[in-house]
Amino acid sequence: MRKAHPLHLRLLWLLRDEGPLSRAELADRLQIPRPRLLAELERLVALGYVAEAGLAKSRGGRRSTLVELDPRLRFAAVDMGASSIDVEVVNGRLEPVAAYAEQADIRSGPKATLHRVNELLHKARADGAYERLDAIGVGVPGPVSFRDGVPVSPPIMPGWDRFPVRELLTREHGCPAVVDNDVNIMAIGERHGGVAHSVDDFLFVKIGTGIGCGIFLGGEVYRGSDGCAGDIGHIQAEPHGPVCSCGNVGCLEALFSGAALAKDATAAARSGTSPALAERLAARGRVTALDVAEGAGEGDVTCIQLIREGGRRLGGVLAGLVSFANPSMIVIGGGLAQLGHILLAEIRSVVYRRSLPLATGNLPVVLSELGPRAGVAGAAVLASDVAFLEAS
């Protein structure tokens, strides 16, 4: 929490992240004189952000009264994936009040998809999760102009280019909305309540159907000059590799991702080199990346080999990014994080071997702690930030 941020934001963040506090604690933590704090609190109570929260536990002497975020604050967190929608309604402390998940194909376009999101949010209200929303945070699986609140040329989201997602949600629900890339919101979630808690410079690598990277530098999400930083799935990992869906040769994503791994697993099942995969292919007619994870767990040599090979590819790209950005942590998340410790070990081995000792001397490479909840958790953080900013 930087001193440069406005007082009301620092105050609301404290109450969000630490819960009810006494006025004395607040003045102390924010390093401001008590009269200034009291004036600010009065303002925030009038605006409906802050409320009295009863008496603190006695520490001898007069018991002080606590303040907390207004218990009626509600934020909606929406994580749209390629084939799923996750929605949570949370209170001011970002604790879930209601949660919904369903299958949905992002390719059905913005109108149909946002209609489902709206229906889920209206259902949450009917279920008593909120009376009115204070802000909505949304993640989408593609590049976003954060400033404009619109997707920009998203490769797997036909029909969404420049669609006014933020504007539509704001109009429907009468509250501010904020739209970001799905990987950025996962990184935000992981920094707020996960393994990267309070880490200022880290990379969050999402390995799912594709591969992307959320970047935290100096305690802030770094989005790049056009908002598309972190597009690491199309970094060339092998000059003579396969042709990628983007048209280029040897992209990381074409060599290692959910889609690439499913393809390699299917080939291994058919060729008979992997009993574990052949069994699953026979039973279900298809194999996916998760079958490779299961097979590796059973000790299937080919499955282990596939994961190691993938880890080596990803590790090669990450080694370059470590040399470039010198982060202090790498977090691996997304569906394929389930490949677990075999994957981590391989990534570590390549990164530690290839990057400067100074950069890797103290560089944890770890799995996401929030797992599939990272996205909604980050969307909730973003929503609260945009709501709090309005309290100026």
Add this chain to the structure above:
Amino acid sequence: MRKAHPLHLRLLWLLRDEGPLSRAELADRLQIPRPRLLAELERLVALGYVAEAGLAKSRGGRRSTLVELDPRLRFAAVDMGASSIDVEVVNGRLEPVAAYAEQADIRSGPKATLHRVNELLHKARADGAYERLDAIGVGVPGPVSFRDGVPVSPPIMPGWDRFPVRELLTREHGCPAVVDNDVNIMAIGERHGGVAHSVDDFLFVKIGTGIGCGIFLGGEVYRGSDGCAGDIGHIQAEPHGPVCSCGNVGCLEALFSGAALAKDATAAARSGTSPALAERLAARGRVTALDVAEGAGEGDVTCIQLIREGGRRLGGVLAGLVSFANPSMIVIGGGLAQLGHILLAEIRSVVYRRSLPLATGNLPVVLSELGPRAGVAGAAVLASDVAFLEAS
């Protein structure tokens, strides 16, 4: 210039970068009330940072008096290369008052090298360039702990590891000193007075004996969590490439740098594929990267081919960094920038083809404007920053 920076810093920066200004202009530009400005100016005059500068040109009405940086302010800028020392003494506006350049082998160790630096600075004083120095900025050709002011495990600087460069200079000259990586100071120079003027997010790629990258993000140098960000010379550019001096395989630097190009040029001269290089080898007994530049200028096909091949390698690595960091400009500097437009064209071709259209739609790839002066220019900026910070 961010509003979050302290007033005295913003004021001194304005006078440094724009020269004498009237009090009215200053109050206006800094958006502060006149009494606050006058108090601050009085304080800075007493400290010896600011002085009266006579009357402004008449614009009708009463002529206002100007203030400027104290004309006695002097900063020393030192750029140590692998085989050279450049020293400039500049005034508060960073205009050179004296300049010295000489050959020096950084491998002769810190004591001998810094002894030469001190001798040059004492000579500058004897020459009348200054009475006392207000700060010294230094660049060294290796990784630096910016916070501690010491080189850290610098590969081409034997004996310099953790040597207290900053402390020694501070003690010798009785003023604050600041030590940074040579590529960072070049990037700082280029942003202050070169092609990247006022660009907030850009990469400065130095191609010399080795390859390194200075990174500006959000208007600040980004140094990474251990201060070694930008070490791109050892990113793998070719999985089956040659072994690098660092022990790894296929590093960019092993494929394209001053040293690599000299080796390829020598081979081309010996094999007879390049008349231009063969002629130079016969005349001088050796060929360097600059011979390749000259040969290309004369239309020698092999020389052009060598530059294009190098540009392709570098472009491949930069394409990955553009996907990751989404900068708004790439500046090519260092000795090999003399390879010029053939090199730029090849880099552009690879970067524009391989990175997201959103990231490359408006991404100039340009040559350094300051050329060999970029380093001292940036060291002077750093020195003034550290001196101004002390005025708090």
